[in-house]
Every structure is written in C-alpha cells, then in structure tokens.
Amino acid sequence: MLTDYHLHLRPDDVDASAAEHFTSANAERYRAAASERGIAELGASEHVYRFVQALDVWRHPFWERYAHDDLDDYCRFVREETDLRLGIEADFVPGAEDRLANVLEARDFDYVVGSVHFLREGAVDMDDYSVWSSGRSAEEIWRRYFETVGESARSGLFDILAHPDLVKYWGPHPPNGRPLPSGDLRRYYELAIDGIAESGIAVEVSTAGLRKRAGEIYPAPAFLEMCLEAGAPVALSSDAHRPQDVGADYEQALELLERLGVGELSVFDRRTRRLKPIGALAGSPGGEPQ
Ligand SMILES: [Zn+2]
Numbered sequence: 085m086l087t088d089y090h091l092h093l094r095p096d097d098v099d100a101s102a103a104e105h106f107t108s109a110n111a112e113r114y115r116a117a118a119s120e121r122g123i124a125e126l127g128a129s130e131h132v133y134r135f136v137q138a139l140d141v142w143r144h145p146f147w148e149r150y151a152h153d154d155l156d157d158y159c160r161f162v163r164e165e166t167d168l169r170l171g172i173e174a175d176f177v178p179g180a181e182d183r184l185a186n187v188l189e190a191r192d193f194d195y196v197v198g199s200v201h202f203l204r205e206g207a208v209d210m211d212d213y214s215v216w217s218s219g220r221s222a223e224e225i226w227r228r229y230f231e232t233v234g235e236s237a238r239s240g241l242f243d244i245l246a247h248p249d250l251v252k253y254w255g256p257h258p259p260n261g262r263p264l265p266s267g268d269l270r271r272y273y274e275l276a277i278d279g280i281a282e283s284g285i286a287v288e289v290s291t292a293g294l295r296k297r298a299g300e301i302y303p304a305p306a307f308l309e310m311c312l313e314a315g316a317p318v319a320l321s322s323d324a325h326r327p328q329d330v331g332a333d334y335e336q337a338l339e340l341l342e343r344l345g346v347g348e349l350s351v352f353d354r355r356t357r358r359l360k361p362i363g364a365l366a367g368s369p370g371g372e373p374q
C-alpha cells in the first residue's frame with residue numbers, strides 16, 4: 085500500500101479559486117494519476133490559510149491576502165464529492181495553539197498535516213516576508229526552525245509533521261547570500277527530536293524537496309534516521325499542487341525508506357493512525373498496484 089496524503093487541489097497562486105479547483109472532475113484527475121502509479125491512499129490537504137476561518141488563528145498579512153474560501157465548504161466538498169481522505173495542512177503558530185485547536189476540532193478531518201513555514205513573521209520558503217532578510221544568521225534561523233518544529237510536534241495539534249527540514253528549501257544559496265550551516269547537521273535536528281519522540285507524530289517523507297532548489301527529499305536521511313530511532317512512524321507524500329506531481333519521484337523515497345529499514349506507512353481515518361506494509365509502485369520490478 086502506498087499513500088499520498090499531502091496534496092493540494094490547486095497551485096499556490098492567490099487567484100487559483102475554489103470554484104475552479106474544488107470539483108469532482110479535478111479530484112478525479114488526482115485519483116487517476118495516483119492509480120497509474122499504484123497509490124491507493126489519497127487525501128487532500130489544502131493550506132489552512134486559504135480559508136477565512138484561519139484569520140481567527142493568525143492575521144499575518146500573507147494570510148489576510150489568501151483567506152478567501154470557507155473551510156466547511158471545503159470539508160463538505162471533499163467528503164461528499166470526492167473519494168479522497170479529508171486532510172488539511174495547518175501552520176504551527178506559537179501562542180495560537182488554542183485558537184487553531186478550535187478550528188481543527190470543529191471538523192472531522194482524517195488527518196492534520198502540521199507545517200512550520202513561518203518563524204514568527206518571517207517565512208523560510210517564500211520571497212515575500214522572508215526570514216532570510218531579517219538580518220539573522222543562517223545558524224540562528226536553522227536553530228530557531230528546528231526548535232519550532234519540535235514545539236509544533238509537542239503541541240499535539242498535528243498527525244503528520246510536514247516537510248521536516250523545509251529550512252533547506254533554498255539549497256546552498258538562501259536569499260540573504262550567507263553561507264548555510266556546514267558539517268554534521270545533526271546538531272540542529274537534535275533540537276526537534278524530543279518533541280517528535282514525545283508526541284508520537286508521524287514524520288512526513290516528502291518528495292517535494294526534489295522539485296525545489298533544495299534538490300533533496302525532506303527530511304535529510306540523517307534526520308529521518310534520528311526520527312526512526314526516536315520511534316516515529318512515517319507518512320509518505322508528494323506535496324503535489326497539480327495532478328501530474330502525485331507520487332512524483334516515489335522511486336527515490338521508497339529506496340530511502342528501504343535503505344533505512346522502514347517497512348510500514350501511516351494511514352489515517354478520522355484522526356486515528358494505523359500502520360500498513362509499504363507496497364510497490366506500479367510498473368516497478370516485482371510490483372503490482374496495491
Ligand atoms: Zn507546506
């Protein structure tokens with residue numbers, strides 16, 4: 085069995101409307117792409133900040149620009165007009181845990197993908213509001229990023245820890261042009277591990293990093309190894325924003341998981357997790373779709 089739970093039904097453009105993309109025909113395109121690759125477990129996880137209810141949690145100017153749609157309409161659409169699992173990608177906003185819990189608990193999600201895109205006001209993976217232009221050193225940004233990832237896990241708000249080392253998004257040349265931390269990066273990963281271990285959160289292996297300047301799977305193998313040693317289960321996703329990226333580069337993700345001895349993936353139903361044996365990709369040696 086294979087999963088792709090971190091899926092967006094539209095690109096990140098502000099004018100990619102719900103009316104145009106939250107349709108059964110569009111969901112069907114994702115399902116068809118998944119079936120072709122032998123991926124049976126599929127779910128939608130739209131960004132929480134695209135819904136007006138997110139403004140009860142945080143009023144960052146970026147969120148105010150994007151919060152157009154109604155969250156309950158989205159939930160109804162996924163449940164009633166698609167055969168996808170109902171998920172959401174929610175940002176961790178320190179200090180707003182109770183407000184986010186209210187938004188999440190009022191809906192019957194199958195799972196919540198928890199992300200750290202912002203360190204306070206600054207984004208790690210966007211040109212706008214960039215944390216990289218804050219004058220902080222790369223070391224400080226990396227330290228704060230992994231501390232926040234640990235806090236996000238410990239908050240208990242999330243089932244899946246998204247793109248766990250997103251801070252490497254820009255690859256070797258982040259926008260402020262300062263050198264990245266070098267050497268053994270486990271000194272940073274270490275800052276997130278206690279929170280991950282204590283929470284029991286599933287750690288996402290995401291092929292999205294391969295499509296960004298990072299050019300690597302999230303998380304780095306050494307970080308994933310530490311998560312596994314801490315007992316974390318794995319969730320596998322592509323973070324696709326269009327049907328043709330569903331299951332993108334899963335060959336590489338499956339190779340990594342096999343190398344590290346991971347034999348099971350997390351599946352979710354109404355926020356209950358089970359582990360299922362990893363299946364083969366369609367068309368790969370020894371593999372029929374499962
Ligand atoms: Zn994300």
Ligand SMILES: [Zn+2]
Nearest residue numbers: 090092173323
């Ligand atoms: Zn995403």
